[in-house]
Amino acid sequence: MATIDLRTEIKEFLTSRRARITPERAGLPAYGGNRRVKGLRREEVALLAGVSVDYYVRMERGSLAGTSDGVLDALAAALQLDEAERDHLFHLARQSRAPGGGPRRRRPAATVRPALQQVLDAITEAPAWICSSRYDVLATNHLARALYSPVLADPRRPANIARFVYLDSEAAEAFFVDYDRIAVDVAAKLRMEAGRNPYDEDLIALVGELSTRSELFRQRWASRDVRLHRSGRKRMHHPVVGRLDLDVESLELPSEPGMHLTIYTAPAGTATADGLALLASWAASQEKLVR
Incomplete structure (x- = not known):
């Protein structure tokens, strides 16, 4: 692994959290018995989060730049994220807002005072x-x-x-x-x-x-x-x-x-x-x- 790709991190994290939630668990009616996706559909997440389907699709494709904290909170609630998962979502969003994504960097060797x-x-x-x-x-x-x-x-x-x-x-x-x-x-x-x-x-x-x-x-x-x-x-x-x-x-x-x-x-x-x-x-x- 040469790098940690931020867009891939966002995409796979949101996809994996969406896949684990059934419509019943989210309080939504499950129409039909032959759902093609595991868990919620994108449009169902968008409905629960109060955003447009296009906006949610853009987020799930790895773009959280410009997403407000209010939308992130709504998304965390829709996906039923726990405290660690919510923090992780906000960390990913914060990194997305950094100009140019940020360079790879080596921290100075950690020393204990x-x-x-x-x-x-x-x-x-x-x-x-x-x-x-x-x-x-x-x-x-x-x-x-x-x-x-x-x-x-x-x-x-x-x-x-x-x-x-x-x-x-x-x-x-x-x-x-x-x-x-x-x-x-x-x-x-x-x-x-x-x-x-x-x-x-x-x-x-x-x-x-x-x-x-x-x-x-x-x-x-x-x-x-x-x-x-x-x-x-x-x-x-x-x-x-x-x-x-x-x-x-x-x-x-x-x-x-x-x-x-x-x-x-x-x-x-x-x-x-x-x-x-x-x-x-x-x-x-x-x-x-x-x-």
Whole structure:
């Protein structure tokens, strides 16, 4: 993949969202039993969004330049987009409005300020790290290094979680209890980032690498699904301390666009809390060996 084509992104995203909605789900009568299209017809989407058929067809062909936020809101409602999908639509529209579409660009190498590393190091009882929106691991505390030791075993730096999930799938399946869900989420969050920064050369290169080397990634990428970085639960099987069911909080850093601080915790008195304590002890012993 040499580039991420914005018009194609818009066309395939809108087409895929339209295809999943039946007339019944949209509250429309379904006349006749032999519909030639999967999901809604273009004219049905136009009716629901309150725009002309020609206008909707132009949007679905990849042109969102000049589309007002009000029309985008109406389109999001007509297609029953969730929060992540709505944000993705607005990202695509915003990029369409950029003069000339914008050049491909390589971002400066992401670096974590010393003060942020101090924040990580001050979190002593929970794994915490900072990642980019492309899943590059940019900084860790000692417990995160221990927790994600299978990911960090790759000598390439920065280590990248998406590469681990898709290109070292045997190790990833052993590590992530819910591997299938993780694989879906990683591809969907990369797709979200592609809508936000379609001319980011490093992102283009990562997507190209994964597309070339992983059939599973190609399938997930083709779904056009998107996800937000959110809190939740992650279940892991650590090679040293065993099963860990961790609560995850992921926070976007306003002062560092594209960076996310993620912290893993467990309720006191649970087996996972005991596992984290054991992990801390193991991590300390490993650091002593290194010294």
